[in-house]
Amino acid sequence: VVVEGMRPGPSTGLPTWTDQADLRFVMHASQGEFPRLIFLPGDMNEAFEMTLKAFNLAEKYQMICFVLTDKYLGESVQSVEPFNVDYKADRGALMTxxxxxxxxxxxxxxxxxxxxxxxxxxxxxxxxxxxxxxxxxxxxxxxxxxxxxxxxxxxxxxxxxxxxxxxxxLSDFEMFELHGPADSELTLISWGSTKGPILEALEVANEGGLKVNFLQIKTALPFASEGVVKILNAAKKTLLIETNSEAQMGGVIREKTGILIENRFLRYDGRPFHPAEILDKIKSL
Structure with missing residues (x-):
C-alpha cells in the first residue's frame, strides 16, 4: 500500500502548498502495464476507511494499492466521530x-x-x-x-x-457518490480534498434556491464507467472542479466514458478552493 500526498511540482515546486496534479502519474507510472487500485479520499473518514481497505485488497488480490491524497487534506484539522476499527485481515488465496x-x-x-x-x-x-x-x-x-x-x-x-x-x-458507493438532489440543474464533478469546500458551497447554493448536486469520484482505478455515465447523461449542466492545470480527472472521465466536460473551474496556484469561490462560479453558470 502506497500513500501519495500531492503538492505542487515540478521538483521542489511549492513544498508548503497543495495540488491535485499527480493523478495521471499514479495511474500510469510503471515499466509496462500492470493493475493497481487507486483510492481518492475526500475527507478524514474516507482516508482512514480507504487505507484500511487498501491493506486487505492489496493482499487479497496481490497487487499494489494507492491512497492518493494531498497536503491540504493531510494537514487539515477536523473533529470526527471515533473511527470504526472493527477490522479483520483478509489474506486472500492463502493455502494451509x-x-x-x-x-x-x-x-x-x-x-x-x-x-x-x-x-x-x-x-x-x-x-x-x-x-x-x-x-x-x-x-x-x-x-x-x-x-x-x-x-x-x-x-x-x-x-x-x-x-x-x-x-x-467494491460497491458503487465505494467508487463514486452523488451528493445532493438527484434532479438538479447543475452537477459538479470532482475528487479528493475538494469535497469539503464543494459540499459547503452546495449547501448554501441549495438553501438559496439553486438546484445543484455533486458527483464525487472515489476511485481512479478501477473506474466506475457505467455509474458515472448514467449520472452524467442525466445531468442538465456540468462543472468540473480540480486543483491542477490540465483537468486531469476530466481527461480520465473522457477516456473512460467518452463524455467531455466543457465547463471547468481549475485552480493551480497551490491554494485550496474556498467555498465562496465555488459558490460564485455556480451562480455564474
Missing part, C-alpha cells in the same frame, strides 16, 4: 500448511493461471512450496519464460485481478 504438505516437491505453481487472476500463496516455511522469483517474465512456477504465448497469458492474468477486485470487493 496441510495443503502444502500434501503437495509433491516441485508441484507448487506460485503464479498459477486462474479464472480470477489471483494465484494461491504459501507462507514462508511451508513444505514443498519453494519457487523461483524472476524479475523477467515468468511462467506458473516462477521460472523465466519469454515466449510470446506465455507473455500474453501472464499479461491477461494480471489484468484479470482488477476486474475481479471490482466485481467482488
Amino acid at each position: 500448511i496441510d495443503e502444502a504438505a500434501a503437495m509433491k516437491p516441485g508441484e507448487y505453481k506460485r503464479f498459477e493461471f486462474t479464472e480470477s487472476g489471483v494465484s494461491r500463496r504459501a507462507l514462508p516455511g511451508f513444505p514443498n512450496t519453494i519457487y523461483a522469483v524472476s524479475t523477467d517474465e515468468h511462467q506458473e512456477y516462477g521460472d523465466l519464460d519469454e515466449s510470446g504465448e506465455n507473455r500474453t497469458k501472464m499479461v491477461d492474468k494480471r489484468a484479470k485481478k482488477l476486474v475481479t477486485l471490482q466485481n467482488e470487493s
